[in-house]
Amino acid sequence: MEKLFDFHFHLLFKHLITVNQAGKKFALNENVRTTGLAQFLNDIFGGPFDSQASPKQVSESSLRLGVIALLSVEHAFANRVLHVFGADLSGVLPLDKDVFDRTKNGLTTYYAEFNKQIDFHLKTAAELSKPPFTIEYLNRSSWAGLTEQQITDKLTLGDKRYFSFSIEGGHNLSDVAIHQKTPSRFPELKLKELQDRADVDFISINLCHLSHIPEQTLGGFAQGLNKTSQLAFSSEDFMPKTGLGLTELGKKVIRQALTHETKPILIDVKHMSVYTRLHYYRFREQLAITNPAVEQLPIMTSHTGFTFYTLDDYLQNKRFRSTPDTENGVPISKVAPENRRIGRTNDIINKGLFGNPWTINLFDEEIVEIMLSKGLIGISLDQRILGASNLAIDSNRDPFFEEEYIARPEWEKMFRDGKLPGATESLFGGIAPSKQERHIMLLCLHLVHAARVGYAGLNWIENTSPWDHLCIGSDFDGLINPINGFDNVIDLNKLQGQLLKYLPQADKFLPFNTDQKALRYKDDGTVDAAFLNQVIDQFLFNNGLRFTVRFLQNWKTG
Template sequence: MPYFDFHIHPTLKSMFTAFPEKTNPWEDIDIASINWVVRWCSDFEILLASQCNLSQLIDSGTSLACVALFVPERGFFDNELLKKQAVRTKLRRYLNPQRLGAMISGELKPYPDLVEEDLMVLFESDNGESQRRVIALNSGSEYDETKTDALYVVFTIEGCHTLSSSLNRDSINTSEVLNNLEALRIHYPILSLNLTHIERYPFCNHAYGILFVATDDFMPKAKGIAGQGIEIIKYCYEHEILIDVKHMSLWARRQLMQLRLAGEFGQSPPPLVCTHAGFTGINDEALPMYVSVSDNGDNESVKISLGKPKKYTDGLNWTTFNPSSINLFDEDIIEILISGGIIGLSLDKRILGYTEPDTQPGNMHELISEIEFVSAQELSLFTDEAIQGDRLEESYCITNHEVETATNPIGKTPDYHLAHFNSHLLHLMTVAKAHNYSIADALGQICIGSDFDGLINPIWCCENVKAMPAFKALFIDSFADFLVANDSMHLLPDSITVQL
């Protein structure tokens, strides 16, 4: 059976390059040209290497994918870190400084300039003498899973800013976004849309989601879904475009659930989806027990620290979850399942809960934490004086020592990453059981949404899409043992057979 990936970016790395040296999405990126110090002293080689170019996708047996149409926000590329790399290093080929300048100034507009060019690169790039091709799965197209020389695609819009002619938040407006969405959906199969991404825009408050670029633009400061956002949701539902809850703030997600329940979008609204997710491992009620409020920042956004819940084991070591609110809480999971939607699991190791340990002797028994910024207007979801921080202890949260033990020697690390993936499948089953939802149905509503080539740092047991067949075999070989280690074999539906 061929593979499906719910969220990929096969052309994103081409966006920062310019003709005639524009990177071809059918070809591997030449990481050998990058300074060896950069490559060997960090994970940068893994980040820059091709994770899902079109050749890799077809070679892996992936025949259907949801491709993200996405233009990075200005705060992502209008920063000294990126501009310095573009000007002073061998990364110039992949971060063309003139190109970045045109994107920053607005000379190159998100829509139509960058989106239309991105589509052209996807469908029209030279693939040599090969008969391989990319096929948009429009309503008139027929999906043929037996074809081994084609990649069928549908699209998701990752952030409404992608449909604007400007990245200036004061210039973005709903009517332009909807007009451009209408123009796109006439020609291309638009499956889903994210209201927001990682920067403040007027439609919906976002969950904090970027750690390596420091800019105020990435700080959540609003509250929930704005009226403009609700207007966009209504348009999408009327035109059979699903809402992807990824990147929405926790408050916004709860607001969306309440609006759906109240009939704001009709009595039977379309399913909810999350195309590239991780789980927090906890529910809303437990969240304050893992949170320490650090400060009130500028009184609009608040810095918090979250302990990382440990709930499952591979038999020797505890795994953990990333409780940052960009990930799905138990309430999110069951709401998506009940709605008939699908969850795509990201293969970003941080999203799946893994964090490099701090191995300094004095810190080995300290808890590993995630840092997040939340809007002051939404802080109440993270706080409860009666239970605040009650589980910030080793009995409930992972320590540096535990992760160091699990990954030392380094050859054990891929298996430990796999255990984090397995934890997500087991947690899905546990949540379904707790809510009297069919576990068999739940397992049919989860898939891979790798986020490959979206600048992720992937799990080592599946660093790119070509590793998918081997990753599948690893999962099949390990999951039953993982269930046994957690006394959970009874959760496995009768329709699924395993050999221990």
């Protein structure tokens, strides 16, 4: 059975925020399951509430390496849960009411809730280290002094599973009452406390997550929840409305993360608004001038999709429509990007395949920027991120995709005036398929696109390629709607066979950068099978293995 790496999943998050029918926490050897009406609603929403990567499921899977994302529940998620057509149905879900009430009513802090997550993972570590789980949490201090080969051997030999931790969202650093108008002043000191701890270690932190945190704004975030998702969780804080790029507080957090002497933490650009991401790339360059060690730290994004646009084309040629407006007296801006067909299947009725052009996803220039930094791009397995939009006839689309909110200052500078951070010029120089097949093709089209963009944008030395920088970033148990056919981590066992079948098709039909193929071909035009197998192995495991080794050597190799 092939080994797998997952750059972003949630091992115990659902165990922490749910209770079973008896009002008790689900046991570690149980999957979180909905029943009755909750199960019906879970099916309608695409399966976000049941376990997708529980310890039990992980123990039955090929997952051997990965990154567990820890986060405290945001106020926006606790604000109004599952109000459908005016009816409050939140009681049918197996949610731990105490967790959500504490957050909704400001009776706790994000930092306190985050530390409870850490404590729960450490408290259960002894049980999870035993069969059938055999899980060990990675800490750089425990691997100090080992050579690269010794680390590689230890990570790959035997049946143990080794997982790092990440911090999903800068809100986890806020130590003031949630949503109570008291500002959090020193999040960088809370980050330092976490970095200084001997019992836990973190590979990365997202500066932003899915909602506005009024007590602590570190930078602009991108809208991530679509209309369907907001039926389950509803809050105005999911919609970006104010702010432009990194705040001074956000810069302090970034500086602390990247310049800690013994435990630097990478910045995960997922969930930042596009302007904030561009601002970060430049701030990182400036920081490296006075802190040369920062240059060794790669740029990464743990669970993303692509817009299939260059930023220049998107902005200069206005590949969107937008109109500023007001809501409840507040200036707002919405942008509806053009729907862009990225591929097709052989289905006569439902053959078109489209990406998700929301700005939460990466533009082509950013793919190159991350590869240039020797970073890693985790491809999400959330069908909404990859581009699936309609449960029925998904290829019958309007000219424009669903509107997304863009913070008004960002809209004015980028989308109206075409200006980037600090400058006005460019920042970067035969059988009808099943739903499962449609979604696996979306995944393959993302991989092919990244490889083609990488080949076109950079010069690659021998034995290197864009394929060195791609991996799975499933976001399982992050309340996602997974791609059909891959409902949980166990299903990833069949991913290799699907990639062998559909990657060549994606390379044939992707209509962008057509003069550059992602795969290699023999003189007779057939796919080079050895290269195809090699890049699949890289995507499924080897790239993640190499990245983990670099982490355990504190980024001294690369």
